[in-house]
Each structure stands twice: as C-alpha cells, then as structure tokens.
Amino acid sequence: MGVTVPAGHTRAACRAREILDRVGDKWSLHVISQLGEDTKRFTELKRGVDGISQRMLTVTLRELERDGIVSRTVYAVMPPRVDYALTPMGHTLLEFVGGLVTWAEGHLDEIDAARADYDTRAEKATAFH
Amino acid sequence: MGVTVPAGHTRAACRAREILDRVGDKWSLHVISQLGEDTKRFTELKRGVDGISQRMLTVTLRELERDGIVSRTVYAVMPPRVDYALTPMGHTLLEFVGGLVTWAEGHLDEIDAARADYDTRAEKATAFH
Numbered sequence: 001m002g003v004t005v006p007a008g009h010t011r012a013a014c015r016a017r018e019i020l021d022r023v024g025d026k027w028s029l030h031v032i033s034q035l036g037e038d039t040k041r042f043t044e045l046k047r048g049v050d051g052i053s054q055r056m057l058t059v060t061l062r063e064l065e066r067d068g069i070v071s072r073t074v075y076a077v078m079p080p081r082v083d084y085a086l087t088p089m090g091h092t093l094l095e096f097v098g099g100l101v102t103w104a105e106g107h108l109d110e111i112d113a114a115r116a117d118y119d120t121r122a123e124k125a126t127a128f129h
Numbered sequence: 130m131g132v133t134v135p136a137g138h139t140r141a142a143c144r145a146r147e148i149l150d151r152v153g154d155k156w157s158l159h160v161i162s163q164l165g166e167d168t169k170r171f172t173e174l175k176r177g178v179d180g181i182s183q184r185m186l187t188v189t190l191r192e193l194e195r196d197g198i199v200s201r202t203v204y205a206v207m208p209p210r211v212d213y214a215l216t217p218m219g220h221t222l223l224e225f226v227g228g229l230v231t232w233a234e235g236h237l238d239e240i241d242a243a244r245a246d247y248d249t250r251a252e253k254a255t256a257f258h
Contacts, residue, residue: 017179019233019240021155029153030146050146068243089239096228103225104148110218111148114197 022067027052027060029097032086035070036094039085069093151196156181156189158226161215164199165223168214198222 022028027049034040034048046057061084064070069090075081086094151157156178163169163177175186190213193199198219204210215223 015233015237017159017233019237020158020230023233024153024155024158024229026150026153029149066244066247067240068247089236089243092236093232096225096232099225099228100153101149103222104144104146104152107218107221108144108148111196114218115195118195118197 019067022063023069023093025060027056028064029100031057031060031064032069032090032093032097033101035084035086035090036098039083041081041083045084064090148196151192152198152222154189156185157193158229160186160189160193161198161219161222161226162230164213164215164219165227168212170210170212174213193219 023032030049030052031045034045040048042057042061045061046052046054049057052060061070061072065072068087071085071087071090073083073085075083152161159178159181160174163174169177171186171190174190175181175183178186181189190199190201194201197216200214200216200219202212202214204212
C-alpha cells in the first residue's frame with residue numbers, strides 16, 4: 001500500500017523513521033494536539049496533557065522547538081511570560097494528529113468489543129490447560 | 130481548530146486519549162506501517178522494524194491484536210506458522226500512519242535546518258555566560 005518507511009538503509013528512510021519516532025511519541029502527539037487549539041503557556045499545557053510530568057513536558061517542548069514544530073516566545077515582563085505555539089510547519093502536522101484523535105474517538109466501541117472478545121478467548125484458552 | 134482531545138473528563142475523551150496513546154506509540158506505528166504492505170510473520174516484522182526487541186514486538190502485537198487492529202492466524206503445520214495482518218479496522222488507520230510517514234519524509238530538510246539553527250542559538254547563549 002506504499003505507506004511503509006522502506007526497510008532499506010537509505011539516509012532519507014532512516015531519518016524519516018527517526019522523525020516519525022519523535023512526532024509519533026505519545027506526549028508529542030498530545031502537546032501538538034493541545035497547541036492546535038491555541039497558543040498556550042507551560043502551566044496551561046501541563047493542565048491540558050493529562051498525566052505528563054513537569055520534566056517530561058519540558059523535554060518534549062524542547063525537542064519540538066528544536067525540530068521547528070513548536071515556537072517559544074519569551075516576553076520581558078515580571079514575572080517572565082513564555083508562550084508556546086505551533087510553527088507553520090507544526091500546523092501541517094495537525095491534519096494527521098487530528099485524524100488520529102478522531103479515529104480513536106470513532107472506534108471506541110469497536111475496540112471495546114475486540115478487547116472483550118480477546119479476553120474471553122484468553123480465559124477459555126487458560127481454562128483448557 | 131477542533132482537533133484536540135477535550136481536557137474534560139467525559140468517558141469518551143479519556144478513552145480516546147488512551148487509544149491514542151496506544152496507536153501513537155512508536156512501535157505500534159512502525160508495526161502498523163509494516164503490515165500495511167502485506168501479511169507478515171514475526172521474524173519478517175522483527176527484521177522490518179529497526180531496533181525493536183523480540184519482547185517489545187511480542188507485547189506490541191498482543192496489544193494490537195487485543196484492540197482488534199491486527200489479526201493473528203496460526204497454521205497447524207510443523208513448525209507452526211503464524212501470520213500477522215491488519216484487520217479491516219486496522220486498515221482504516223493506515224491513512225493517518227501513512228500520512229505521518231510521508232510528512233516525515235517531506236520535512237527532513239526543514240527539520241534539519243531548524244535543528245542547526247536551534248543548536249547555533251544554544252551555543253551562542255552558552256558563550257555569553
């Protein structure tokens with residue numbers, strides 16, 4: 001279906017895999033999704049991304065900034081104010097991230113049914129041993 | 130932009146986040162991408178997904194099977210043969226996973242430039258201290 005990163009060892013393929021690992025990271029997906037709504041401050045992001053630690057949010061934002069996906073703007077006020085936003089390149093990612101979120105929301109029931117079925121089969125398999 | 134999982138505590142929103150964590154996991158993305166090409170055996174997947182351990186591939190496949198995204202077919206031959214494939218629901222995920230891969234391939238240069246720029250700025254900031 002032509003969507004696989006080639007298993008070959010071309011530089012582009014290896015690099016694409018590395019970048020996929022970055023943007024496919026669960027925290028990155030959440031942060032990108034949050035910033036798709038609006039520019040946010042650190043504390044707003046921390047509140048918006050359930051379960052993320054201060055340290056992990058710091059690391060995730062730094063990597064996304066380094067990749068040119070997120071911009072960081074410091075305002076010289078007291079106390080200092082720092083805003084995080086998606087760059088134009090970051091915005092081009094939203095389509096896929098948003099698509100995944102919508103997919104997840106739309107397949108909740110189907111996934112629940114699959115899990116119940118799997119667990120029933122697993123129980124039966126255990127009962128026969 | 131309407132792509133964010135709501136920060137609210139509705140059951141659907143929490144569940145969608147959980148499912149996003151699963152399919153957004155870097156190994157899941159790679160495995161789904163590989164199975165988008167064709168049905169594969171465990172050893173073929175292990176070869177195709179650079180850097181994945183046997184244990185992590187086993188866990189990833191089990192979770193994807195439980196979620197109804199991957200199917201596992203055991204053939205009663207000697208030695209036993211096990212095939213992994215995307216289910217019809219799994220195929221509906223390919224569009225986003227493939228989109229992310231294509232995005233990564235298409236933004237390599239832009240990301241490289243952003244990183245070089247970031248590292249130069251970081252060096253300058255250090256030099257001034």
